[in-house]
Amino acid sequence: MNRADVEGKIVFFNRPMQADLISTFEAYGGCVDQRYDGAREAAKLGAVGTIVRSMNLRLDDLPHTGAMSYGNTPVNVRIPSAAISTNDAERLSGILKIDPKVKFYFKQNCKQLKDVQSYNVIGQITGSQYPNEIIVVGGHLDSWDLGDGSHDDGAGCVQSMDVLRLLKETGVRPKRTIRVVLFMNEENGLRGGRKYAEIAKRKGEKHIFALESDSGGFTPRGFSFDGPDYKINQILNWKPLFEPYLIHYFKKGGSGADIGPLKNKNLVLAGLRPDSQRYFDHHHAANDTFDAVNKRELELGAATMTALIYLIDKYGFNSIEQKNKIKD
Ligand SMILES: [Zn+2]
Structure with a gap:
């Protein structure tokens, strides 16, 4: 990624899990940086949001969530990030090949709630x-x-x-x-x-x-x-x-x-x-x-x-x- 390519844009992370690894946990480990660090890295280069291919070897319509981190990025410069299903990732990738200038809109309503007491x-x-x-x-x-x-x-x-x-x-x-x-x-x-x-x-x-x-x-x-x-x-x-x-x-x-x-x-x-x-x-x-x-x-x-x-x-x-x- 370089600034000229991503500034003002939504970055799409679409590296699939490696299917030739027998341990799917290893395949996950090789991929999850896109979800965990993607938004933080893209924000550094001026991106406005990130879309991530779900960590799933199968092609289906279900988005998969998971932990992500903004590191020490100040709250006011954090950018939104969302995972889409593997089928949707394939579709988006196909559309981008036909029209690299395609527009993508997403809106989120997630929020971080306050901590509450809980127990083991x-x-x-x-x-x-x-x-x-x-x-x-x-x-x-x-x-x-x-x-x-x-x-x-x-x-x-x-x-x-x-x-x-x-x-x-x-x-x-x-x-x-x-x-x-x-x-x-x-x-x-x-x-x-x-x-x-x-x-x-x-x-x-x-x-x-x-x-x-x-x-x-x-x-x-x-x-x-x-x-x-x-x-x-x-x-x-x-x-x-x-x-x-x-x-x-x-x-x-x-x-x-x-x-x-x-x-x-x-x-x-x-x-x-x-x-x-x-x-x-x-x-x-x-x-x-x-x-x-x-x-x-x-x-x-x-x-x-x-x-x-x-x-x-x-x-x-x-x-x-x-x-x-x-x-x-
Ligand atoms: Zn667990």
Whole structure:
């Protein structure tokens, strides 16, 4: 972009998500700068507004919303920005090829409301042997308002609660404390996750593992892990136990936004990794609704999470001293 091209104009960002990446989250990551930073960058060059192609691999008529930032741009020079559906983006792109001088009009009535007090929701089974060792499992309660947030992240919330239910139903009495945390305000600034970590630190709570489900209620494929290698390697040894259920993805990588603030050098963080092919069909759009969640896929995710939590509760993590002893 340069000033001569965009000054006084509406800038149209139309870079599609890269379809040849198997991880749609990677494709999203490579694209979302258009929505997040586009208006701020275009405003610097004198643009009057921005239109963004929705972050969606599928061609349909649904606009997808999401976080954006004006950075430190003063309020009086901020420009409006809107997402249009992928079909509309294709249409607009076609029209622009025929007539580069086409006029585009848009009007918005969105506004930022004042903050209100809200809460994380927490429940736990207190450990029978090591009650001070805490294993967290969670998702986030809030969602964008154009759908009902069933995949993002109602699925993660019910799966996390289901971990406790499944442990109870199978008669497992956890040795460590298993705590479900339904985090508030992930989408708009991670306030629940930050507050949870802040209070945990203040109380001197010892978290040994945290698992988040925030990638949709689709068929589980495995987990990604973040933390010390020797602990992650211990978990990787359990991979064969999951493989008969077609759960095979055990890799070092990201975990979840809400549990991120808990990160320290001893803690293992993990994210459930479901099949990601349909996630962005629904993400932050009006079709992120209850009917789009397959009950069986959702339940398989909850069972997968429970199995991992069960193993971590049962065996704990080897201390670095134990680990060195095994090596010797
Ligand atoms: Zn989410």
